[in-house]
Amino acid sequence: MKRKITFLVMALLAILPIFKVSAAAESKPDPKFYIYLCIGQSNMEAGATPAEQDKDFNDPRFQFMAAVDMPNLGREMGKWYTAVPPICREGNNLGPVDFFGRKMIEVLPPDYRVGVINVSVAGAKIELWDKDDYKEYIDNERDWMKNIVSQYGGNPYERLVKMAKLAQKDGVIKGILMHQGESNSQDPLWPERVKRIYDNLCKDLKLNPKQTPLLAGELKYAEQGGVCAAFNTTIMPNLPKVLPNAHIISALGCESTGDQFHFSTEGMRLLGQRFADKMLQLQGFKPEEKRTLTLKPDKLGIEISPTLRGIFFEDINNSLDGGICAQLIQNNSFQAYNVPDAPANEFSTCDSVFFGWTVVSKGDAKGSARAVADKPLVKNLKRHYDFDPNDKYDDEQRYKQYSVRFEVENPGDGFGIAANGFGIAEYGRGKEFYYSNNTQTPSIPAVKDVSYDLGMYLQGEAYKGGFKVYLEDKDGNVNSNVLTFTGIPDDWKKYEGTLKALNSADSRLCIVADAPGVFYLDFVTLLPEASQLWNDGKNGPFRKDLMQALADLKPTFMRFPGGCASEGPNYFGQVFWKNSIGSPEERIGFRNHWGYWTSQYVGFYEYLLMADAPRA
Numbered sequence: 001m002k003r004k005i006t007f008l009v010m011a012l013l014a015i016l017p018i019f020k021v022s023a024a025a026e027s028k029p030d031p032k033f034y035i036y037l038c039i040g041q042s043n044m045e046a047g048a049t050p051a052e053q054d055k056d057f058n059d060p061r062f063q064f065m066a067a068v069d070m071p072n073l074g075r076e077m078g079k080w081y082t083a084v085p086p087i088c089r090e091g092n093n094l095g096p097v098d099f100f101g102r103k104m105i106e107v108l109p110p111d112y113r114v115g116v117i118n119v120s121v122a123g124a125k126i127e128l129w130d131k132d133d134y135k136e137y138i139d140n141e142r143d144w145m146k147n148i149v150s151q152y153g154g155n156p157y158e159r160l161v162k163m164a165k166l167a168q169k170d171g172v173i174k175g176i177l178m179h180q181g182e183s184n185s186q187d188p189l190w191p192e193r194v195k196r197i198y199d200n201l202c203k204d205l206k207l208n209p210k211q212t213p214l215l216a217g218e219l220k221y222a223e224q225g226g227v228c229a230a231f232n233t234t235i236m237p238n239l240p241k242v243l244p245n246a247h248i249i250s251a252l253g254c255e256s257t258g259d260q261f262h263f264s265t266e267g268m269r270l271l272g273q274r275f276a277d278k279m280l281q282l283q284g285f286k287p288e289e290k291r292t293l294t295l296k297p298d299k300l301g302i303e304i305s306p307t308l309r310g311i312f313f314e315d316i317n318n319s320l321d322g323g324i325c326a327q328l329i330q331n332n333s334f335q336a337y338n339v340p341d342a343p344a345n346e347f348s349t350c351d352s353v354f355f356g357w358t359v360v361s362k363g364d365a366k367g368s369a370r371a372v373a374d375k376p377l378v379k380n381l382k383r384h385y386d387f388d389p390n391d392k393y394d395d396e397q398r399y400k401q402y403s404v405r406f407e408v409e410n411p412g413d414g415f416g417i418a419a420n421g422f423g424i425a426e427y428g429r430g431k432e433f434y435y436s437n438n439t440q441t442p443s444i445p446a447v448k449d450v451s452y453d454l455g456m457y458l459q460g461e462a463y464k465g466g467f468k469v470y471l472e473d474k475d476g477n478v479n480s481n482v483l484t485f486t487g488i489p490d491d492w493k494k495y496e497g498t499l500k501a502l503n504s505a506d507s508r509l510c511i512v513a514d515a516p517g518v519f520y521l522d523f524v525t526l527l528p529e530a531s532q533l534w535n536d537g538k539n540g541p542f543r544k545d546l547m548q549a550l551a552d553l554k555p556t557f558m559r560f561p562g563g564c565a566s567e568g569p570n571y572f573g574q575v576f577w578k579n580s581i582g583s584p585e586e587r588i589g590f591r592n593h594w595g596y597w598t599s600q601y602v603g604f605y606e607y608l609l610m611a612d613a614p615r616a
Contacts, residue, residue: 033171034104035115036279037164037201038097039129039156040179042122043217045088046095048265054094058082062101063115067163068151078166080115088118089151094265096179096217099272100279107280115171119160121148125183126193131157131200157197161204173207174283177275179217181236182261185228191239198243209245213282215275218251220261227260247282249274310555313607314562316594317435322422325602326533326543328444328452328526329419329509330356330436334402335589336597337371346436346596354404355438355597358418360512365412369404376401377457377492377522378586384578399588403459403522406513414468414512419444419524421508436596442474442508446501450532452480454497455525456511457585460488465515471499471507479507488519499526523585525601539613540606551613560607564593577604 038044064087066075072090075081083101086092097118104114121128123145127137134157138149152159164173176198184190194216202209216239220226232251239246254267263271280286317323322330336355337348348355351371359369383399408415423439446452454469466486471479483497501507509526513519530536534547561575579588580603587600 033113034174035171038118038177040120044120044179048094061105096272100275103273103276176214185231191242195243214246217249224256310557312559363413365415366410367408367415372405373400416512419509446507448504451500451529457522459520461518463517463519473505540609
């Protein structure tokens with residue numbers, strides 16, 4: 001019995017060194033396991049929905065170390081997992097880090113692996129990753145951000161370093177990826193703040209700065225709706241100046257979700273792949289792409305016919321109404337209402353809200369105003385087209401004529417309505433894309449001593465009072481002479497007059513009643529005097545400055561009314577030329593291809609006048 005026990009003990013002692021040697025070998029970092037640290041804001045957190053091509057990814061060569069516990073996914077902080085999203089926190093999705101890693105393992109040799117550690121916080125300033133200043137910053141932040149930071153133990157920098165030290169037991173940290181700046185978009189010290197964080201990471205993790213590149217992704221460009229786009233040109237270019245191993249990754253052309261800050265799935269894919277391309281180049285796995293353009297200005301190319309130089313005009317971005325057309329009243333016939341499938345932010349939302357107009361109650365005035373279709377301005381309006389009977393926007397609705405019915409209970413110092421002009425629209429993309437602006441701010445660009453020709457139609461219901469019409473600035477000061485109209489009949493009558501601006505100030509056109517009763521208003525126009533029109537108005541109601549710019553191009557032809565504007569979003573949204581001629585009052589407008597209302601105050605006849613004008 002003693003022999004057997006002795007033999008067993010000796011056998012165990014014999015194999016113990018083997019286990020010790022084996023464990024030591026396993027703990028040695030793999031030089032071909034490349035690890036990247038990732039910090040940033042919401043784009044870096046990742047919120048993109050996986051496209052079909054992204055859903056089946058499950059390659060163990062691309063891994064992430066969980067920086068937080070993800071109990072619903074069975075993931076624990078400090079452990080490696082195949083990089084199936086989310087790789088930042090529960091509730092996130094796909095982002096540039098995902099596409100970076102996937103592109104890296106496509107190009108790297110098969111025996112190389114890639115690992116990432118992502119510690120990102122939506123909306124956070126760069127100060128959150130500063131080991132000395134983070135607490136003072138986060139203590140004054142919003143609760144929702146504090147809740148995110150609490151998942152990192154209240155200190156994202158410390159959590160990143162802790163995870164990185166664990167990761168260094170398995171592989172080699174080869175670089176840092178960053179997408180941050182929206183919350184520091186006007187901070188000239190941002191490059192220095194980034195450098196301090198970078199220096200601390202290198203010191204705490206014993207990284208060689210010369211061998212540890214930092215890649216910083218640009219923010220959304222202005223053409224993608226990015227409100228912080230100036231950061232890309234005013235602040236970010238200074239980063240490589242203060243941090244020599246920093247490299248800027250372009251976001252030009254990265255698709256937007258439609259908001260002001262975020263990239264879509266394809267935008268994040270492109271940005272992530274650009275991160276990877278640059279990292280692969282820096283680490284010698286991919287040659288840097290170079291392109292050469294050779295110009296030979298002395299050598300003639302092909303001959304181009306002189307008749308092929310022209311201009312193309314399309315009603316987009318309010319380039320017609322509110323643009324080249326000098327008529328200053330938006331929604332001047334109150335037709336931008338009750339249009340099927342019309343976006344709410346480009347049309348009146350109900351019969352008591354008038355797009356581009358504000359109901360006015362001066363003093364203790366009291367009354368109501370609503371859009372009605374039972375008082376057509378043009379009786380027996382000719383219907384030139386039989387619109388698609390299967391369309392929701394049928395003939396009856398297509399040819400409705402709306403006006404505003406006012407019921408004045410107490411005129412006070414004046415009850416009526418004010419036209420605010422066209423204003424300036426915010427610029428959105430995707431589902432939020434819109435052009436028009438339901439401005440409630442005076443935005444008619446009145447110019448001192450310039451006269452403006454007024455036209456409007458009124459009809460009463462035994463109305464005994466009168467009306468005052470004038471320009472008013474944003475402070476409520478009268479900014480023109482005051483026109484007075486009396487004797488309102490029980491049928492439509494056109495009223496005209498001239499308003500002369502007292503000051504150069506954004507203004508609104510006020511039309512107010514001075515007696516109780518019921519009346520109707522329709523087709524209001526305000527046009528600058530002839531001296532402010534192109535060719536003194538002889539060639540249509542066009543703005544002098546914009547038309548002169550087009551005339552200076554000396555085009556040999558003009559294409560109108562545009563490609564998409566011609567095809568329309570559907571049958572009723574096309575330009576039908578017969579509906580665009582005759583008196584402006586008879587021209588029924590339409591919701592054009594770009595989703596907003598086109599009045600046709602400029603129709604085919606005016607386009608032809610424009611084209612027929614003499615060129616200097």
